[in-house]
Every structure is written in structure tokens, then in C-alpha cells.
Amino acid sequence: MKKEEAIKQGLALVNGSTIAMLGTIDAEGYPNIRALIKVENEDLRRIWFSTNTSSRKVPQLKNNPKTCVYFVDFDEWMGLTLVGKMEILQDSEARQRIWHEGDEKYYPLGVDDPDFSVLRFTAQWGRLYHALTHTTFEL
Amino acid sequence: MKKEEAIKQGLALVNGSTIAMLGTIDAEGYPNIRALIKVENEDLRRIWFSTNTSSRKVPQLKNNPKTCVYFVDFDEWMGLTLVGKMEILQDSEARQRIWHEGDEKYYPLGVDDPDFSVLRFTAQWGRLYHALTHTTFEL
Numbered sequence: 001m002k003k004e005e006a007i008k009q010g011l012a013l014v015n016g017s018t019i020a021m022l023g024t025i026d027a028e029g030y031p032n033i034r035a036l037i038k039v040e041n042e043d044l045r046r047i048w049f050s051t052n053t054s055s056r057k058v059p060q061l062k063n064n065p066k067t068c069v070y071f072v073d074f075d076e077w078m079g080l081t082l083v084g085k086m087e088i089l090q091d092s093e094a095r096q097r098i099w100h101e102g103d104e105k106y107y108p109l110g111v112d113d114p115d116f117s118v119l120r121f122t123a124q125w126g127r128l129y130h131a132l133t134h135t136t137f138e139l
Numbered sequence: 140m141k142k143e144e145a146i147k148q149g150l151a152l153v154n155g156s157t158i159a160m161l162g163t164i165d166a167e168g169y170p171n172i173r174a175l176i177k178v179e180n181e182d183l184r185r186i187w188f189s190t191n192t193s194s195r196k197v198p199q200l201k202n203n204p205k206t207c208v209y210f211v212d213f214d215e216w217m218g219l220t221l222v223g224k225m226e227i228l229q230d231s232e233a234r235q236r237i238w239h240e241g242d243e244k245y246y247p248l249g250v251d252d253p254d255f256s257v258l259r260f261t262a263q264w265g266r267l268y269h270a271l272t273h274t275t276f277e278l
Contacts, residue, residue, distance in 0.1 A: 019213060033162045066167075067170065068171055127173075129173065129174075
């Protein structure tokens, strides 16, 4: 598959996904994976999430920002691996940007809740798996 | 949730899953995630997969056996993170153990195909996420 086609298919997958798998590296050097709600994406290059500041992933990311974000469509046998770095943001602009009605469910004190942190992922490269073939591309 | 209950729910998730997400660490120290067919599991402690020997994950695992295996049920908002180490096996006993009819689709030369490798994961600990709560347990 050509890289342009892989990026196009990968973008359709990300645009249609509400959940991503986030891979971080823990204090003992092991990868840790968990599912996370995708808040927003700017093409494939940048993806926004939120998290509880008290969650395990925050110290992991502070210690090691190397991250993988994975999207999957089991029905289509399609998966997209994005590899890059994650920033943890707590400024007002970032908070306002990704806050949605109902987020009080996770952050009871609202948009200024100290337990609300913004995660901004920037991809360096990606790899699309579809129909038994892989295509790798820079971002 | 009690650990015994988390292990029970996690085991039901794994037993009912045909696909897992596998997290490895690449040569640059970044986590890499991809979906993989689960061939067999012995409780939560040991999980068997197969892979093409020529795939990227084989040199990654040879270089660094630290691995995460993740199972997810999006409908139930349930996810299970298992963290441990992966072994790469190519002996006849391991090959025979996990070979299934139809695997020629992936390994055209059959059970002795040099491009057929067995992956045996042994978990050290796990973490179940369900209904907004986490439970961590040793294995």
C-alpha cells in the first residue's frame, strides 16, 4: 500500500474512533497499556486526551514521555500504531480546549479541578496494518 | 473490588477474547502496540501467541523481553492489563502445541516453517479496569 493511502485509511480510522489504546513505560521499564477516550485529533500528528492527575500514567509520562497510541477496528482487521511523545498540560487554555459537558463525572471540581490533566500526544511515525499488510510512514 | 473478584472477571475476559493487544519496546525505547490473535491461555499467568519470525516484534522481544498484553471489552468498559516477559520459542514441541489447521495462511511451509515462531508470555502482575475502578493484583 502506498504511504498516502495508508495515512488516508489511518485517518479515517482515527476520525471514527472514540477509544484509543495508550502505551506508556512504567518505572520498571515495562510497557503498560490501557484504553482511553480520544478527546480530539488534528490529523494523525496530534491527539488530545484527558486523565486524572492522580492516575498512574502521569508519573510514568513525566518519567518517560515515549508513548504509543493504537487504534483498532476488529471488524475490518485494521490497526494503526502511532509512536511519539506525550506532554502533560495543566494550563487554563489546554483545559478549556478539551473540556466537555459531563466531564464532571471524571473531574468533580470542573475545568479547574487539580485532578484534571490534559495529555497532548505528538506522533513521529505511524504503521497501518490492514488485510495482512503493513505500511510504515513518517509524520 | 477484591483481588479474587478482579482475577475472576479478568479471566472471563481473556477466555472470551480471541484478540489481544501486545505492547513491546522498540530499539529507540518507545512502546509499540499491535493486535494479535490469542492462541491459548493458561489462566491469566501464561498466554501463547504465534508470529512471523521476520516480524518487527521478534528483534524487539529479543532485545527487550518486557511486555504488556491487554484485553478489552469496549461494550462492558472493561480492560485487563497484564505485565510480564515474553519468550520466543522455535522448538518442535512448542510449534506442535499451538499449530492449528489453517495456519498455513500465515506460515505457508507448515508447522516447521522457519518463519513460524511461538511467543510465550508469562505475567507478573495484572490490573483490571471496570466501571471506573481499578484493581491491581500479583500473578
